[in-house]
Amino acid sequence: MSTPLESPLPPLLRAAAGLPGDRVPVWFMRQAGRSLPEYFEVRGEGSILQAISDAERATEITMQPVRRYDIDAAILFSDIVTPVWVSGFGIDITPGVGPTCDRPFTSAADLERLRPIDDDDLGFQTDTVRALVDQLPHEVPLIGFAGAPYTLAAYLVEGRPSKDYAKVKAMMFAEPELWHALADRLADYAIATLRNQVANGARAVQLFDSWVGGLRPEHYREFVQPHSAKVLAAMAELDVPRFHFGINTGELLADMADAGAEVVGVDWRTPLSVARERTGGRVGLQGNLDPALLSAPWEVVEPEVRRVLDDNGGHPGHVFNLGHGVTPSANPETIARIAEYVHTHGTAMGDGSTGAAG
């Protein structure tokens, strides 16, 4: 990758800084993976963690959507549980189920099983990130990937994906000291993995707190925000823009912004105009097309993409994305057309172009 000093800031980084630019940046959560036929050619058998920990495959999978689509970011092919997996805690991703632990985290004794990790544990990730920044054009930054303490803790405590997260909440409510010790340790995991990614060339980070929207605001602020803030503060020292995302977070958007993000992801339930109001305009917004639309006919999709752009109302701090990840049933051609449409019709750049109302 060549990054001459005179190169303009890529659209993704301009939007993250709230700066007007000449295109609305767009990428798609889970743009790499199960929706692409070329993915299945390289993925291999077994746990997805095998592919993630094979630098050659992880690099190829990360690059596939960048080659296929005109998108403004690559996102490291990884998983929320990767750093815990390398620690040897005993977590895996069971096909058709999700993250599973044979021995879930249930007591203070389990803290011992969460040993600190460092760059030596993340050799495959170092290699993947270096290979990626070597291949990616300057205009397409690599976004680092990490799971936030709450969502990671949910997997460790529940032992598998849950409908109601009753066990992790029970721990939070009944054993707050144990909870905070666990979340603090998981914040260190996120910091370790993101530091490694940024040190090797990632130019932004996204902290995924997928399931945090199951908490009401007071519980988020008491039990989660301090730990996410610790991760995001560590990233501030590295001078990369920080994206922060979860689903069902309509009531948490302001608190997630306060945790220290430059850009807050918004799921499709909350119109961007509402999200902008709730966050007081102090952060950029990422989102928020309903991923279910990716298997709909284009004549249905187009006005919905237009609606998201309109909802944003001309604010320069907008990164177009889905409101959650690309679904397996998504049509890649639809994704390609969305990226093209956003680049052609998106005028939410605060630069005097005729943007939408607002």
Next chain:
Amino acid sequence: MSTPLESPLPPLLRAAAGLPGDRVPVWFMRQAGRSLPEYFEVRGEGSILQAISDAERATEITMQPVRRYDIDAAILFSDIVTPVWVSGFGIDITPGVGPTCDRPFTSAADLERLRPIDDDDLGFQTDTVRALVDQLPHEVPLIGFAGAPYTLAAYLVEGRPSKDYAKVKAMMFAEPELWHALADRLADYAIATLRNQVANGARAVQLFDSWVGGLRPEHYREFVQPHSAKVLAAMAELDVPRFHFGINTGELLADMADAGAEVVGVDWRTPLSVARERTGGRVGLQGNLDPALLSAPWEVVEPEVRRVLDDNGGHPGHVFNLGHGVTPSANPETIARIAEYVHTHGTAMGDGSTGAAG
């Protein structure tokens, strides 16, 4: 049941009418069922629909929480899919999975499989409701139970519980005529089952649209609201208060109120004060303790119950409830204490008592 003319309106019905009273009414979604040891003594083997369609068992199961707790409503022991099940469409509830269809609804031809139902199909329900109103005290109204068109359609189209409801949304987006025909038919099912319940003595109805919170507001208004409104309008003719509930509906609360409910259920994510603001105070609110708290120690639960009462800020239109159903791991003693606490400390009655702020 004796209902002397001079009897005061029960607390539940007073709150639904927005009238001050001398206690905050409280009941718990899924108060009957898996959290109670006495339930397992009568439930029997096989599909839950077997217990629902056995009037003696369904009556007993509905009454169990009324005997155990000091609560202000009974809710008919039923399921969202009951009316479709009696129609012979081919849906069942698979233990450990949820509603499943061998042949999901995929095309216009499947409309034929959804024959209209009437009271003859609902003999067990007639018997159950009559037995219940005979046993329930005047102060404890029976709430009728029905699934709303969207959630019911989701089960029929997906064929099983789904993470992303991609199939039902795909139908909605790509085949809007088919969607509306399906939803209209399912509205008729809800009307038929609720009319039967009210005709036999249910004194309120709750329309459960559990999964509708997966839709953004514009899609709710276009694809769902007209069909839910049809059901609720039919209930208005019967002069019973209408409760309407779903989870993840923070952005939909005003639209759900506009569908024609006297009381809108609020999940635990949205503070009642925020919900009141969004609905402009024109409806009562029901909720909204996080059900995960039902397995927490009482010293944790008590301030959370207090917080819900405080969030309501003294408005008379409040029915205390959970933000979703009772979880299997709930502690029945905690439920009993919550009901007692709400009755003792709840002062949200707009009657000049020293209520919380607001």
